[in-house]
Amino acid sequence: MTNLDPDKIKVILATDCGSTTTKAILIQYVDGEYRQTHRGEAPTTVEKPFADVTMGVVNSVTEIAELAGRRLVGDDGRIISPATETDGCDIYISTSSAGGGLQMMVAGVIAEMTAASAKRAALGAGSIVMDVIAANDGRRPHDQIQRIRDLRPDMILISGGTDGGTTGKVVQISELVAPAKPQPRFGSDYSMPIIYAGNKDAREPVSEVFSEGGFDLQIVDNLRPVLERENLGPARDKIHDIFLEHVMAQAPGYDKLMGWTGAPIMPTPGAVGDILQTVARLQEINVVGVDIGGATTDVFSVFDETFNRTVSANLGMSYSISNVCAEATMPNVLRWVPFDMNERELRNHVKNKMIRPTTIPQTREALMFEQAVAREALRLAYKQHKEFATTLKGVQQQRTVGDTFSQQTSGQTIVDNMKLDLLVASGGVLSHAPRMHQTAMMLIDAFEPEGVTMLAKDSIFMMPHLGVLSSVHAKAAEQVFDRDCLVYLGTSVCAAGTPKPGKTCFKYELTGDRTASGEIIGGQMLLIPMAEGESGTISLAPARGIDLGEGPGKKVQKTVRGGTVGLILDGRGRTLTLPEDRSSCQSTVQGWLDALDVYAETTESMAV
Amino acid sequence: MAKAYTPGLLVTRHKKHRIMRRLPIAGDVQVKVNQQVTADDIVAETNLPGDVHPINLANTMSLPPADVVTCMLKAEGESIALDEPLAESKGLFGMFKTVVNSRYEGTVETVSPVTGQVIIRGAPLPVQVKAYMSGEVVNVTEGEGCEIEADVAYVQGIFGVGGEIQGNIKIACVSHDQDLDSDLIREDMKGCVVIGGARMTASSIRRAMEVGAAAIISGGIDDHDLKELLGYDLGVAITGRENLGITVIVTEGFGDISMAERTFEMLREFEGRLASVNGATQIRAGVMRPEIIVPLEAGPPPAASGKFEEGQLEVGRTLRVIRDPWFGMIGTVSGLPTEPHVLGSGSKARVLEVTFPSGEKAVVPRANVELIEE
Missing domain, CATH: 3.50.30.10 (Phosphohistidine domain)
Structure with missing residues (x-):
């Protein structure tokens, strides 16, 4: 970790080494604030024939150097630091997901309790969780052992038992892992790292179990010392340490790169989680972030300072598009498409996209279909996230007579769309949509925000860089996040409840940079132009049974911010339901798309 | 260029x-x-290590886990046949003994005094390539x-x-x-x-x-x-x-x-x-x-035509369109405009012009074609 005084850091260079591309950004202190000034990109060089990640880093940084007119790479091929007036940077930082990122297996005694906490720790550290083994996961022991044998994780996290609780069960889990002799993904001559973060009373017998067989056992504090509290920090820190010492060390060139950076290299998703937590803490808001890729969708949330991350494996827009259609079902995908499509042809199109994942939609119809798939992928990923981001399960609750009619159990989701302040989108289908209106509409349809929510997208996938920056300079990270990273789409005002079609859903009055007033009818959507930098105050008077943030029927007054799309008023109600009849569904969806001007007419002639 | x-x-x-x-x-x-x-x-x-079969003898014999070790009839490392006695309880005054037979054939790998679990490793699994x-x-x-x-x-x-x-x-x-x-x-x-x-x-x-x-x-x-x-x-x-x-x-x-x-x-x-x-x-x-x-029979490969570099898009090359609206059609590259083009979808992308055998021409994103290597 750097010992630099944050006030003396004026030039920051950051890279994110992805599987295919290394993206570099330059952040400079300009006119009293930190701004992202230049960016560069180059292919990642972790694979043969290059087999040295620093080559891609130097190439991307060289691009920035040329754009910025600033010498960043010295004659020795290293990044120049510290900065002078014309050369170098004060600090260089990096994240990495090259080589498939960090892949882990986790184990615990009870699937819903210690194993769930272990999964949260692993996901929060930025890992892909390949499987969760638990004493009650429904699989027979020899099936569990077979599964462990088949996996080739980078490391294994074992939890189980509260401190002073069960030792037998957690040792039993260890006894399944040890004879399975899981092989690490990289390097046949390196010992499989096992992190034990369970009942402290079981440390000795667990150590005994892993004393032979080529394991590297590391013991940290219990991640669930009591049922009522998680303590994920020590396990998470150890995951990062092992990621650097073992996993990164196996990747070509990373030993060199680690010598260049002023802060530990972080797994990319872990860094994204960090910046969202930093922003949520500094701005005192609740945030949801999503990154939809070709194979997977990551969802991050911070509600009341509690962070959660999920990775929905096989919900993606190219490699996994077929799986999205299978899980969501084709009728659910097609409900977002306002015209008829031949289902047999569509199924073949989906498979063709799966086997040729780099193709792009050429026609508007193809684009609308892909964006319909994206809505379902996002909806399913968010559903999984809500099911995972819960209050701790297994916690005993004291009830009184007054609780008779509100029988809340432990394990309720903490994701509350009415409390959501900021929804951030990233990933190709959202970031590169031809119109930002499409991005906004996909977000609203899939996430169903309630009340007043700001919508934004990550301009150039800068969140990983800012995440690692937040560990050394939180203020710089937050300033760049707000000014350069996010492109604000606008604000959505969405009614919760079941509005009556044709009747008033809510009345609104907007004052400030723009003025407007009127009423939204049940089922209606309306777009009020409100440019980036504009803001105002909206007063809302919902109909009976309709909630806009203060409870059913209660008036609301909130500050709203404009953006590239504007102010979106949504009177469709929550949960969002679409007509079952195909033709009325099509006309309803077409009405919504028209109201938000989602797909502007194009006149391109493709034949020449 | x-x-x-x-x-x-x-x-x-x-x-x-x-x-x-x-x-x-x-x-x-x-x-x-x-x-x-x-x-x-x-x-x-080679031989892969055999399948692993855990048997929880403490549960099966209703014994404290620590007592399982003393009831074992087979020590760690010893082989055991299917249905062969694996453990025997002490019984009462040497009577009413409970015998547990092995449900698996293999070698006793470990006996845990903490959980009372016995691991039996099956015979190695041969793998041939x-x-x-x-x-x-x-x-x-x-x-x-x-x-x-x-x-x-x-x-x-x-x-x-x-x-x-x-x-x-x-x-x-x-x-x-x-x-x-x-x-x-x-x-x-x-x-x-x-x-x-x-x-x-x-x-x-x-x-x-x-x-x-x-x-x-x-x-x-x-x-x-x-x-x-x-x-x-x-x-x-x-x-x-x-x-x-x-x-x-x-x-x-x-x-x-x-x-x-x-x-x-x-x-x-x-x-x-x-x-x-x-x-x-x-x-x-x-x-x-x-x-x-x-x-094939060994021999020198036919001389390469040398006309085109492998993987390079050039005018005259044969390609297949791999996305609608011309999915599957084969044609030749007839133009490689350098400026990005606005597609029907509204996206901007680099494109090429393709001529189909019928003489029809089309503009297609470069991401949506596949060269047919010759």
Whole structure:
């Protein structure tokens, strides 16, 4: 970790080494604030024939150097630091997901309790969780052992038992892992790292179990010392340490790169989680972030300072598009498409996209279909996230007579769309949509925000860089996040409840940079132009049974911010339901798309 | 001027092809450098550690875990047969003893005094790696595997299911654009690699399985038929471990699509020859496509035309459009505008102009074409 005084850091260079591309950004202190000034990109060089990640880093940084007119790479091929007036940077930082990122297996005694906490720790550290083994996961022991044998994780996290609780069960889990002799993904001559973060009373017998067989056992504090509290920090820190010492060390060139950076290299998703937590803490808001890729969708949330991350494996827009259609079902995908499509042809199109994942939609119809798939992928990923981001399960609750009619159990989701302040989108289908209106509409349809929510997208996938920056300079990270990273789409005002079609859903009055007033009818959507930098105050008077943030029927007054799309008023109600009849569904969806001007007419002639 | 590259599937009449045959864990390599091997020869073998079977004796015998060790009739490291006594309780005054017989055959690996769990390791599982392709061993890595090289004709498919298999090539369709239906599959195709033309139907695959064909290859397949064949809807394209009794490969894609004429004519030329076929497909980082390999007599490869650089987009090159609205059509590059173009979708992308055999021209994103390597 750097010992630099944050006030003396004026030039920051950051890279994110992805599987295919290394993206570099330059952040400079300009006119009293930190701004992202230049960016560069180059292919990642972790694979043969290059087999040295620093080559891609130097190439991307060289691009920035040329754009910025600033010498960043010295004659020795290293990044120049510290900065002078014309050369170098004060600090260089990096994240990495090259080589498939960090892949882990986790184990615990009870699937819903210690194993769930272990999964949260692993996901929060930025890992892909390949499987969760638990004493009650429904699989027979020899099936569990077979599964462990088949996996080739980078490391294994074992939890189980509260401190002073069960030792037998957690040792039993260890006894399944040890004879399975899981092989690490990289390097046949390196010992499989096992992190034990369970009942402290079981440390000795667990150590005994892993004393032979080529394991590297590391013991940290219990991640669930009591049922009522998680303590994920020590396990998470150890995951990062092992990621650097073992996993990164196996990747070509990373030993060199680690010598260049002023802060530990972080797994990319872990860094994204960090910046969202930093922003949520500094701005005192609740945030949801999503990154939809070709194979997977990551969802991050911070509600009341509690962070959660999920990775929905096989919900993606190219490699996994077929799986999205299978899980969501084709009728659910097609409900977002306002015209008829031949289902047999569509199924073949989906498979063709799966086997040729780099193709792009050429026609508007193809684009609308892909964006319909994206809505379902996002909806399913968010559903999984809500099911995972819960209050701790297994916690005993004291009830009184007054609780008779509100029988809340432990394990309720903490994701509350009415409390959501900021929804951030990233990933190709959202970031590169031809119109930002499409991005906004996909977000609203899939996430169903309630009340007043700001919508934004990550301009150039800068969140990983800012995440690692937040560990050394939180203020710089937050300033760049707000000014350069996010492109604000606008604000959505969405009614919760079941509005009556044709009747008033809510009345609104907007004052400030723009003025407007009127009423939204049940089922209606309306777009009020409100440019980036504009803001105002909206007063809302919902109909009976309709909630806009203060409870059913209660008036609301909130500050709203404009953006590239504007102010979106949504009177469709929550949960969002679409007509079952195909033709009325099509006309309803077409009405919504028209109201938000989602797909502007194009006149391109493709034949020449 | 910057060069534009785009991937293409390899279809060639002659190339030096090298394959790596590797054991999953260390073992014995059975061949030497310069040795000639045939596809069925075993080139390396090893033993995987046997399956692990846990038995919780503390529960079974209703004993405290710490007492299990004293009741064991077999010590760690001793072998045990199926139904052989594994442990015996002390009983009461030497009577009313409970005997637990082993439900598994193997070796007692561990006895845990903490959980009362006994781990029995089954017999080692032999693993043999075959040559898969006839050729010459050119490199041996002791304990790991070897590399085999041969002169071959090579066809890369776009998608397949099922693993490695060999068989003689048998042509079923008369042309590259004829659908492969069940009436074209004959009894004499047993053990053969059956070549169709355009889309293969579900009934043709069923019929090929009935007659015992080794593999079935054609231009396209319907998603619906694939689902019927597999019994599930394939979510991600990671295949090769299906146990269907047949390997299925499509060379072009899903739907009504003909096999590229050049591919079909080349395979027809090699009818009767032995081919090594693998349907394994992995469309992730480190992409793997299915393949058809026809070993040839060794000799110098025909001189390359030298007309085009591999993978480079140039005017005059043949390509296939791989996305609607011209999916599957083959044409030649007639223009490479440098400026990005606004597509019908509203997106901006780099494009090329393609001329189809009919003379019709179209503007297509460069991401939506695949070169046909010649």
